[in-house]
Amino acid sequence: MKIKCILACLIISLLVQNVSAQVFNILPYPNKLETTTKGQFDLNTTIEIASAITDPMVTPTIQVLKENLNQYRKTSSNRKTKFEIYLDNSITNKEGYTLSIASNKIILKGNNAIGIFYGVQTFLQLAEQFKKTKLIPAVFIEDAPALSYRGLMLDVSRHFFPIDFVKKLVDIMAMQKMNNLHMHLTDDQGWRIEIKKYPKLTEVGGYRNGTIIGKFPGDGNTNQRYGGFYTQAELKDLVRYAATKFINIVPEIEMPGHASAAIAAYPALSTFESEKKVQETWGVFEDVFSPTEYTFNFLQDVLDEVMAIFPSPVIHIGGDECPKEAWKRSAFCQLLMKEKGIKDEHALQSYFIQRIEKYINSKGRQIIGWDEILEGGLAPNAKVMSWRGEAGGIEAAKQHHDVIMTPIDYCYFNFYQSTNPKDSIAWGGFLPLSKVYNYNPMPKGLNELDATYIKGIQANLWTEYVTNVKLAEYMLFPRSIAFAEVAWTKQKPGFDHFVKRLVPYLSQLKANDIHYSTQLFDIWMALILH
Numbered sequence: 001m002k003i004k005c006i007l008a009c010l011i012i013s014l015l016v017q018n019v020s021a022q023v024f025n026i027l028p029y030p031n032k033l034e035t036t037t038k039g040q041f042d043l044n045t046t047i048e049i050a051s052a053i054t055d056p057m058v059t060p061t062i063q064v065l066k067e068n069l070n071q072y073r074k075t076s077s078n079r080k081t082k083f084e085i086y087l088d089n090s091i092t093n094k095e096g097y098t099l100s101i102a103s104n105k106i107i108l109k110g111n112n113a114i115g116i117f118y119g120v121q122t123f124l125q126l127a128e129q130f131k132k133t134k135l136i137p138a139v140f141i142e143d144a145p146a147l148s149y150r151g152l153m154l155d156v157s158r159h160f161f162p163i164d165f166v167k168k169l170v171d172i173m174a175m176q177k178m179n180n181l182h183m184h185l186t187d188d189q190g191w192r193i194e195i196k197k198y199p200k201l202t203e204v205g206g207y208r209n210g211t212i213i214g215k216f217p218g219d220g221n222t223n224q225r226y227g228g229f230y231t232q233a234e235l236k237d238l239v240r241y242a243a244t245k246f247i248n249i250v251p252e253i254e255m256p257g258h259a260s261a262a263i264a265a266y267p268a269l270s271t272f273e274s275e276k277k278v279q280e281t282w283g284v285f286e287d288v289f290s291p292t293e294y295t296f297n298f299l300q301d302v303l304d305e306v307m308a309i310f311p312s313p314v315i316h317i318g319g320d321e322c323p324k325e326a327w328k329r330s331a332f333c334q335l336l337m338k339e340k341g342i343k344d345e346h347a348l349q350s351y352f353i354q355r356i357e358k359y360i361n362s363k364g365r366q367i368i369g370w371d372e373i374l375e376g377g378l379a380p381n382a383k384v385m386s387w388r389g390e391a392g393g394i395e396a397a398k399q400h401h402d403v404i405m406t407p408i409d410y411c412y413f414n415f416y417q418s419t420n421p422k423d424s425i426a427w428g429g430f431l432p433l434s435k436v437y438n439y440n441p442m443p444k445g446l447n448e449l450d451a452t453y454i455k456g457i458q459a460n461l462w463t464e465y466v467t468n469v470k471l472a473e474y475m476l477f478p479r480s481i482a483f484a485e486v487a488w489t490k491q492k493p494g495f496d497h498f499v500k501r502l503v504p505y506l507s508q509l510k511a512n513d514i515h516y517s518t519q520l521f522d523i524w525m526a527l528i529l530h
């Protein structure tokens with residue numbers, strides 16, 4: 001068995017070595033890459049960075065480039081080479097760039113600071129790949145993303161993750177040219193954002209008295225207080241940090257369901273009769289926000305503080321999995337429906353969301369919600385995240401609302417990624433790396449115009465069973481690397497090609513102290529050993 005293992009590892013490493021000589025290890029892969037020019041650029045030369053760009057958003061990118069070039073230049077050769085950087089508005093995509101590497105000169109052009117940033121990310125991956133010889137083969141790259149919204153969601157409610165971990169995620173996302181980090185900040189099991197006007201949201205709603213052990217209530221409860229929250233100062237700092245890497249943070253404040261933590265802090269927010277508590281088990285709870293003036297005023301106050309922290313053009317208002325039983329039983333809700341001519345509780349949810357939308361629109365922002373916000377009528381300007389499959393996204397696109405596709409079967413990173421029984425507990429479902437890679441975000445059945453409303457895709461890490469940062473990394477990587485290529489590359493070169501680039505890239509993840517899943521090797525090992 002031991003000999004077989006050694007053999008397997010040997011074959012894998014041979015494959016990897018063989019591959020790095022043939023393929024440019026760029027992740028996500030560029031849209032056009034040509035190797036018609038001969039020669040190599042020598043990193044071990046005196047490289048002058050030439051840029052007349054005055055945009056201050058470009059300065060940190062050039063600084064990072066400088067530091068990296070100094071690091072690669074171990075012994076000094078006096079031969080002079082140039083790295084020229086320009087803005088070029090003939091590059092039509094706002095995030096687009098071209099990178100030309102020739103024997104004595106590198107030329108990077110971007111539509112604006114973002115394109116320059118992405119071009120530098122690509123260059124740094126090449127410099128890393130060829131760092132042993134210090135010779136980068138001549139290449140011409142013309143690149144721009146397939147989709148404008150390339151997102152990742154982290155659920156920080158079910159389990160709380162330190163702000164430094166969130167920043168680390170931002171770092172890796174930027175390397176992968178991802179541009180939106182969605183933070184699921186509130187849910188039944190914890191409220192994670194400081195709201196100065198309502199301190200009990202974090203004092204009470206930020207902590208639960210225990211957490212279910214395992215998957216089923218019979219398995220027991222830790223009976224240990226668990227929680228935490230981000231201060232506004234921490235979140236503002238995160239927003240600033242992410243902006244330097246061209247990543248927008250989308251905050252989510254869940255309503256009208258998944259509201260137990262807020263209700264535990266301020267019980268007047270609900271009409272429900274039973275005990276109020278921050279939940280210790282997972283699932284959907286009947287105690288939801290009541291559509292009273294008190295609730296709307298509360299939510300508007302909360303959103304004022306949220307919008308002051310997050311400049312995001314979209315504010316996520318949740319909208320999913322809101323049971324209607326409490327509203328059905330509530331005399332207040334029934335009277336309100338009668339007075340306003342609201343025909344059923346689905347329409348009452350629509351009324352709720354539309355009121356919130358009006359408020360958020362009045363502050364110059366748009367709302368985005370999970371696809372349940374289609375039920376009872378979509379709010380006029382709402383954007384939709386389609387999670388229960390593609391149908392909600394298709395419907396919203398046909399109604400000419402912007403859509404982010406995040407169908408559960410391809411985008412839920414809380415699903416298992418391997419059949420290895422040693423893998424830790426996960427939500428259910430099976431989403432191996434290859435399935436993520438082969439996801440096609442453009443659903444069938446949309447005409448050309450309707451298809452333009454599919455603005456992007458997002459992968460979600462729900463954290464019911466993701467108890468710590470190492471496990472979060474394990475669930476996210478390398479699946480999120482495959483996902484980034486789905487979002488960026490118009491004509492993906494295929495899973496085998498991706499794997500050839502990914503294997504050497506794993507050492508970069510390791511260098512960044514990322515605890516990634518080795519599911520890929522499990523499969524190779526199984527193929528080799530059987």
Ligand code: ACM
Nearest residue numbers: 320321370387462
């Ligand atoms: C969701 O998974 N409930 C959006």
